[in-house]
Amino acid sequence: MCLSLCGSRHHPIACIVPPYMLRVLVLRGEPKIADMARTLLKQTEKLRDERAELTRAGLPPAQPLSGAFAATAVSPAEGLCCPDRRIHDGQHRAALPGRLVRSEGEGPTGIPDADTAYDAAGQVFSLFAEEYGRNSLDGEGMPLTATVHHRRDYNNAFWNGEQMAYGTGDGKVFRTFLELSVIGHEMAHGVIQFSGGLIYENQSGALNESIADVFGALSQQRALGQEIHKADWLIGRGILGPGINGTALRSMKAPGTAYSDSMLGQDPQPWHMDHFVTTTDDNGGVHINSGIPNHAFYLFCSYLGGRSWELPGRIWYRALQTLNNPMASFSDWADQTMDSAIELAGRGSIETVMLRRAWKLVGIAI
Template sequence: MDHNHGGYICSIVPFYLLEAMSKSSDPKVRECGLKSLACQERVHKARFDSFQTKLAAHHQTHHDHSKGHGIVPPNLLEAIASSKSTTQAAKDSAQKTLGISKQVHDFRTEGSSSKEEQGPSSLAAAARAKVPPKPTKPSETGFYRYVYDMQNKGDDERPSTLRLLPGKLVCSEGDAPTSDKATDEVYSNTLTVLNFYKEFFQYDSLDGKGMPVVSSVHFDTNMGNAFWWDGKNQMVYGDGDDFLYNFTGTIDVIGHEMTHAVTQFSSNLSYWQEAGALNEHLSDVWGIMVKQFVEKESAEEADWLIGEGVLLPGVKGVALRSMKAPGTAYDDPRFGKDMQPDNVEGMEALRKTHGAWLDEKDSGGVHIFSGIPNRAFVLVSLGFGGNSWEKAGQIWWKVARGGAISSECTFIQFADATVDAALALYDEDAAKIVREAWNTVGVVRKI
């Protein structure tokens, strides 16, 4: 096995779930899974090639940090694709979403022999040229948002169609609402997340320096995912179908994906095993905090569900992930049961029984094992009381931005850093709350 561990785009729906969807017996679920699976595979290949180029240039030996960050975990899409209880349409869609990553790879791979695909680097350059530079005139909001419409274009069988990204510009900073729901939702929700970062963490846009925020909506047809593509520095949103939908209207999804960008420009955590799970964890943390802010909920009042608005009615589940109770988010015959363990003991057991599968389908467990630090963050937030972003969020931010962790950070290293941050920001009692939370989930310092 190659150990790029780029795996798949870091989407809100993980690869293994997409794959299960693509094998579902329900045609509609299967179609969704197949399409999403195809998308994700192509993006992954693109990102791996990009990483290999950087690796050769800098003589590095570490893992791939360049990933596509999608909200739907791959295991969900895989589950739909393989389920005997879903429609063929849904299986096909899940498979296609997973395959989009392969498409992006073909689009960006140098030296393609296909006439249609030749010159991928020039196509990529042309696509990048469509992204407007930061205007010199200040905006009323202080940010620069651009929303593009892909008009359901993008074909997982034709890599060159990715030259269409970001698509047709339909909304720029300061524009009035459009007649398109997805466009207006992304435009509005993006501002909510940007303002949240600015007000509570004094962070300006995705890179801390006011970079423009580019989003593309209506990507492909029946593409059941949303992801941050760091190679193009933009968000991409599919429309979903009868199974997974509402990516543009779910604030924690927007916050999750935008935080993958923030992580890219700050700690640059790897996307493999524990470091990758921490990468996903940080996106869940800021996704859930902005959701709680919008809904005016304290840590005690919140449901701590990620992707609650993504699963359509009729699905036997409440969300894509539960931060408070990992492993309980869904249990549906069409795509399986939530596999997240809520402690290190469960993680080690899964590694023994499903190690190869985790490496292949979830980059060593980046989605599945993110539930462990997620639960720790919930416990810390509850321990402090009040709003999650007031103390717990500040501790996590100091760690994510303060240079205390490496790109290959482990759970225990991250835990130690949060304890140190709690002591630096507050006092010994705060540090004790943080340490006890990590101890509860099994991330225990061994002396």
């Protein structure tokens, strides 16, 4: 996911690859890779400017959902049915959305990336619809627009406020971005935006990143039918290039251990408030400090066992719908999850005890 380079604080262009990874590549990469990273940094700055232009042109800001929120419902809401997927082939050019290659209900295109994006968008839609009663990213059935093959050898993926776009990677640093936890992450940025938003800097920005990771991981675990103790809790497993020493972009189970590479550096994520990183880079460390709430969610799930997308996911989703504070701190968010847990599992329940324990273990008292 991108940093400040990827958008304004209110309208982030939420990319999967953080700018600090690109800056390390500029410093440490061989000349061709350093050039790639330099170009990517410039392109993300341009994206930010284009997004700011859209905003000035009157793009409506994110609004809280007006519809009723089904706090405990697991079944789909009335009238909620099917996604409206629109997958485009960017043909390695910069223009979005590109050529429409697969609309909802159409059969496979034979373009593997387009078909992967189509299937994955369906999995993420299904998570939000069937588990939380939400009709698409905006709650009102908006089309799921995505572009594959965005630019040539593009080492990033992003949600730009209106659609998802995925590069192919250069085959060296990244081999693909079409991986379900990454796709779920990008789509969850849309859900967050249309749920009232969390300002993309400092702690609220790290919460934005963390909640996107949570629903990315849940999309994948649900699609695989994987119980909590069987899951790897990695974001972007297998997307790093063959020569990179690492397994993923981030680990919710063990933040800071996803990669350690001579070219990419060390995964910088902390898991405890004692190691909270104060920085002006990365919009105030939004992709760094997200490791702390990520780990709290993992701990909560691991205490409960079972399926992460059921009660834990419902608690996080309800907290997002009821937050009403775009500048929430980690502590505010922890309180909100506790309110949701009380609502869904009952005051004094084992679930609320475990949730308090999880937050305490990462250094946040509630």
